[in-house]
Amino acid sequence: MKNVAITGVSTGIGYGAAREFISKGYRVFGSVRRKEDAVRLKAEFGENFIPLIFDLLDHDSVYKAASEVKEFIGNESLCGLINNAGATEGGPLMHMSIDTFRNQLELLVTGQLVVTRAFLPLLGAYKGFDRKPGRILMISSTSGKAGFPFVGPYAASKHALEGLSKSLRAELLLYGINVIVIGPGNIQTPIWSKNRPETLELYRDTDYYEPLKRMHAYLKDLVPKDSIDLDVFSRKLVRIFEKKNPKVRYTIVNKPINHWIITRLIPEKIKNRFVAGLFSLNKAKLSI
Numbered sequence: 001m002k003n004v005a006i007t008g009v010s011t012g013i014g015y016g017a018a019r020e021f022i023s024k025g026y027r028v029f030g031s032v033r034r035k036e037d038a039v040r041l042k043a044e045f046g047e048n049f050i051p052l053i054f055d056l057l058d059h060d061s062v063y064k065a066a067s068e069v070k071e072f073i074g075n076e077s078l079c080g081l082i083n084n085a086g087a088t089e090g091g092p093l094m095h096m097s098i099d100t101f102r103n104q105l106e107l108l109v110t111g112q113l114v115v116t117r118a119f120l121p122l123l124g125a126y127k128g129f130d131r132k133p134g135r136i137l138m139i140s141s142t143s144g145k146a147g148f149p150f151v152g153p154y155a156a157s158k159h160a161l162e163g164l165s166k167s168l169r170a171e172l173l174l175y176g177i178n179v180i181v182i183g184p185g186n187i188q189t190p191i192w193s194k195n196r197p198e199t200l201e202l203y204r205d206t207d208y209y210e211p212l213k214r215m216h217a218y219l220k221d222l223v224p225k226d227s228i229d230l231d232v233f234s235r236k237l238v239r240i241f242e243k244k245n246p247k248v249r250y251t252i253v254n255k256p257i258n259h260w261i262i263t264r265l266i267p268e269k270i271k272n273r274f275v276a277g278l279f280s281l282n283k284a285k286l287s288i
Contacts, residue, residue, distance in 0.1 A: 001025070001026070001027045003026070003027050003029065003073055003078045004028050004079060004082065005029040005052075005069060005078055005080070005082070005119055005122075007031040009028075009030035009031060010033070010037040012187070013139060013184070013187060013234075014082070014084040016237075017084065017238070018049065019045065020231075020234035020237065020238050021238060022048050026048070026079075027049075027050065028048065028050070029051075029069050030050070030052065031052045031065065032053060037051075038052075039051075050072060052068065056086075056114065057103075057106060057107060057111060062115055065118070066121075069122060070121075077123065078119060078134045079134045080241055081115070081119050081135075081137070082237075083115055083116060083136065083137065084139040085111070085115075086111075086139075087107065088104075088151065088154045089103065090150050090153075090154070090199065091199065091208075091212070092150060092152075092206065092208040093152040096152070100153065101153045104157050105153065105156065105160065107157075108157035109157050109160045109161055109164065112138065113164065123135075123136070125172065125175045126175070129175065133175055133178075135178040135179070135241070136172075136177065136178070136179045137240070137241060138161060138180070138181045138182065139184070141183055141184060142185045142253060143159075144158035144162040145162070145251075150208075162181060165179050165181050179248075180240065180248065180249070181249040182237065183249060184228070184233065184251075184253070186226055186253075186254065187227055187228050210280060211279040211280050226254055227254060228254045236252055237252075
């Protein structure tokens with residue numbers, strides 16, 4: 001049986017990917033942070049789902065999970081690792097705590113590398129491996145190529161993940177392990193709603209409070225209208241994974257001409273002015 005490891009499967013992209021891979025006959029080792037999620041998903045997905053409980057910020061737990069997978073599959077190997085787990089932190093960079101910023105980079109950059117290193121031997125990263133090497137899918141974001149106000153830590157981490165993936169891809173040629181970056185746009189998942197409700201209040205006494213409220217309202221309106229259906233995205237993800245000769249990076253967005261191709265052609269200064277107007281970030285908008 002083909003074995004795939006997917007991080008962060010309790011909800012969202014990871015959940016959709018696990019469900020789709022299992023429907024295609026794969027055995028999925030899926031990571032969650034809470035035992036109750038492991039029990040719930042095992043009951044839903046059945047015998048071809050093996051839950052792993054670890055936190056990307058707890059590196060020992062990651063390596064322990066990799067050892068559990070090795071023991072379970074014995075002489076088999078992993079044909080894939082989907083690095084998806086993560087969360088978002090938002091707010092103006094001028095006022096955000098450095099610990100908040102640091103935690104996001106630790107989770108979405110260092111954590112991805114820790115998982116990759118822990119599972120690389122199971123993908124065939126050692127001399128003498130005599131089977132087809134596995135491949136790695138790094139779940140980045142359109143934010144990996146473009147910034148947006150108030151998601152600085154997330155954008156910075158996804159930019160870093162893109163660079164990390166390029167270096168890793170070149171280095172893993174030694175073992176024939178392919179690294180593919182997936183850059184989704186908005187998907188119908190709970191990722192943005194996971195932010196703590198009190199986050200906005202942290203910035204009530206700053207000049208960014210009203211622009212932040214505008215952004216929250218904008219996203220609440222935009223995401224349902226312009227997001228990719230999770231099932232559609234999951235099917236695309238598996239098709240990319242199974243390609244014989246995949247590209248190094250895929251952008252998956254709803255209405256790609258409007259939401260990716262055209263926006264990439266617009267000069268950065270013009271985009272900045274548009275976004276500033278959208279969220280009242282122009283200097284003239286400040287009250288005196």
